Amino acid sequence: MKRVLFLILITNSLASFGQSLDQTFDFANQLYKQKSYQNAVEAYKRVVYFDSTSLYSNQIYPKIADCFFNLEKYQESADYYDLAYFSTEDSLLKDTYILKKISCFLILQEYDYAEIELLNLGSDLPDSLEYDKNFSEAILRFAKEEYDLSEQIFKKLASDTLAINALFDKNTKVGKISPKKAKIMSMIMPGLGQLYVGDIKNGLNSFILSAGLFALGVRSAIINNPLDAAISVLPWFQRYYQGGFKKAELIAIAKIQEKRYKIYNQLLDEIEKGGGFR
Template sequence: MQKILLILFILISQISFSQDLKQSFDFANELFAKKDYTGAGITYRRVIYFDKAEIYRKDCYKNIADCLYETQQFEEAADYYELAFFQQKTDSAKAEVIFKKMSCYLILNNFEYAEIELLNLPSNLNAEQNNKKVFYSAVLNFSIEKYDLAKTQFLSLIDSTNTASKKKIEQLFIKNEKINKLNPRTARIMSMIIPGLGQFYAGDIKNGTNSIILTLGIATWGIVTAVKSTSPFDVLVTAAPWFQRYYMGGYKKAEQIAINEKKKRRSKVYNQILDEISK
């Protein structure tokens, strides 16, 4: 009799625990549907921790990955998409997980891993997924500066009858080519010759003006003070480190300004391309 009662107790406990686990899983789904991704992620993790029988665990990995993605925790999201990949039963579902993982790597500028994931895509993609593959490939190629290939791929995503969008894409890539003419090394050399000139070349008038005023101001102060002083050499020795500091800082800054400006312009072109593709 005691053995029967013990068995019944264990069965009832297991049923109760299973119900609690299901309630937690359902609650996590509700939070996810309400876009409470932080709360949903925590609850899904709790389900995984207590789900020793792995009843719901396999369904939680992708959900956790999606929660992390929505909260911009892309590195950890990629890890969970990796776990989710092996739980998918169809090639179509696996492909969707790979696309999300690729998106994480592209956002993180981890282009090598993104390219690996692109190669991992199944061969039997549907039409929508094929277009998505071309899109991600175009984004990747633009990011690694394979602009000609990216241009061809972006253009292939636009309907052949939409000549206006195709022309716009062509113009944006011409604009992108012109951005290459902005050379950070040239900006550095120009500011070495004339302080502030490299900043002007990069389009930063404010920093260019500041560089000219500070560098020439210190040089002028040093020379004038030295001429009037009874110990001109001591004055020049005192002024020299300050001049060197602002002079060297100026041409180094000119190079970095040109690099940043180049990235800024390219980012603007890139976003305009994406806007045109999404129409």
């Protein structure tokens, strides 16, 4: 409702009071400075709508893109950075908008699109944009599991290359964790796969539960008869046994992701220590 009222206000300001596009553009810029990004977007869009000569386009499109980025609407932000790219002939600005679009695609995990945009960058970038390009590509290569290339690029950015080397060594060890192996180990002995990936709590729970059901089945077979034991206990044992080794595989996958995410954050910390994040 507030958005509708705001649109009515802007439209009335232009139509009824003869407010110039300059004034509306200034008003939108004020909203932008006040971090009222959604309202700024609407004001900028009104200027674009009434701007028949596209006088303001090259100023407005990047502003709208920035607004959407701050609103965490990354697809819309990428779309407007694309419009900003085509609204200018300045090669430096074009490369700047491409890099911002790459940031959107990385957040959206649209890694193929990010890679395509990297290819669109100019070959002779100033130092600041070259740094941003390397930073984006280091993240992209890590996300696409191209770790050797990612390591090379991170070392260009960090002041402590030994720390980067140690983190990628740790990442290599993480890559040796096998979800399939965890599953097979838990098929051989319940809980063993969870212990293999370092999940001691779930490993012990799985072992104790399966062992307890097995012991209960044996006891029931001795006291009553094997058929009764099979009918009463076997379905429960089968359920927890199968659930245990399937869960071991999922836990292994989750552990790999968790460890890689931790390493990724540590890599970013190393870049920040070296004065990165421009």
